[in-house]
Amino acid sequence: MVLANVASEMYFSLLAVYLAQLGAGVGQVGLVFSLAAIVPLALQIFGGWLSDSIGRLRTIAIGAAVASAGYVLLPLAPRWQWAILALAVEYVSGSMVGPSFSAFIAEQSSEEMRGRVFGVSKSIYLTVAVIGPVLGWFLAQRYGFRLMLAAAAGLYLTAAVLRVWMATALRFNGGRAAERPTLRSLRASLGSMFAMLAAGGLATWLLITDGVRDIAYGLCFNLEPLYMSQVGSLNAQQIGALNSTRGIGLVVASLLAGWLSDRLGERRVILTALILQCAGLILFVRTTAFAGFAAAVVVQGLGFGAMIPA
Numbered sequence: 539m540v541l542a543n544v545a546s547e548m549y550f551s552l553l554a555v556y557l558a559q560l561g562a563g564v565g566q567v568g569l570v571f572s573l574a575a576i577v578p579l580a581l582q583i584f585g586g587w588l589s590d591s592i593g594r595l596r597t598i599a600i601g602a603a604v605a606s607a608g609y610v611l612l613p614l615a616p617r618w619q620w621a622i623l624a625l626a627v628e629y630v631s632g633s634m635v636g637p638s639f640s641a642f643i644a645e646q647s648s649e650e651m652r653g654r655v656f657g658v659s660k661s662i663y664l665t666v667a668v669i670g671p672v673l674g675w676f677l678a679q680r681y682g683f684r685l686m687l688a689a690a691a692g693l694y695l696t697a698a699v700l701r702v703w704m705a706t707a708l709r710f711n712g713g714r715a716a717e718r719p720t721l722r723s724l725r726a727s728l729g730s731m732f733a734m735l736a737a738g739g740l741a742t743w744l745l746i747t748d749g750v751r752d753i754a755y756g757l758c759f760n761l762e763p764l765y766m767s768q769v770g771s772l773n774a775q776q777i778g779a780l781n782s783t784r785g786i787g788l789v790v791a792s793l794l795a796g797w798l799s800d801r802l803g804e805r806r807v808i809l810t811a812l813i814l815q816c817a818g819l820i821l822f823v824r825t826t827a828f829a830g831f832a833a834a835v836v837v838q839g840l841g842f843g844a845m846i847p848a
Contacts, residue, residue: 818838
């Protein structure tokens with residue numbers, strides 16, 4: 539996870555700026571991310587179901603193997619339109635790896651310790667949010683975007699090879715045989731899930747609040763590097779430093795929030811996280827100075843970090 543997410547942070551922290559260099563305008567950058575987002579919309583539920591059927595590590599390996607192609611394609615893209623295909627293939631990873639990794643952590647922890655286990659494990663791999671942007675801007679500033687993206691592809695391919703090895707090694711899966719996925723089991727899973735979400739209970743409201751939050755950040759998060767570059771006149775080095783600063787907030791808050799979730803309950807921590815994220819976004823759009831951006835991303839990082847284990 540650390541290797542894969544260092545690659546991801548390098549890849550995404552300056553991607554909007556790279557697309558602009560390939561000739562994309564602000565609207566076209568938004569179009570790239572919007573079209574690519576169709577992939578997780580279509581595959582996220584499938585990825586979770588596949589994980590339940592064939593096992594966590596096998597699903598992670600499949601997602602990583604497919605996503606590797608996206609990492610290889612992007613440095614080779616001659617025009618910004620090619621990035622749609624590269625990004626769509628890379629998004630397969632989130633649809634497969636994301637549900638499996640979280641489910642794997644939950645299965646390894648007891649209920650009374652689950653928040654702390656999530657907090658610690660997520661903090662370990664969230665350190666990449668500090669390392670990745672710094673490494674990304676250093677390579678981009680010194681050697682150019684294509685070499686930086688090639689280095690990210692190399693890291694991700696290494697992670698993919700390790701994941702395939704883990705999925706096929708008996709020492710990690712305990713010799714568990716994969717169940718054969720069937721359309722009948724998929725329909726049953728979808729039916730029970732949609733019934734739960736439509737029932738008007740806690741799951742419904744979690745879906746609504748998290749969906750609104752994701753839409754809000756989907757409107758702006760992918761364009762933040764362009765905003766800081768064009769409105770704040772920041773260079774790649776400064777943008778990378780700000781992304782790393784956000785990463786520090788993520789790590790610190792995730793550790794603390796895991797412990798607080800076990801002590802005070804997840805709902806209070808989620809509410810606090812939403813307030814911090816909202817405050818960070820307000821700070822971000824009310825400044826054009828480096829110091830103001832730094833304050834905003836710290837508050838955002840604390841909000842995102844607190845949300846993760848809860």
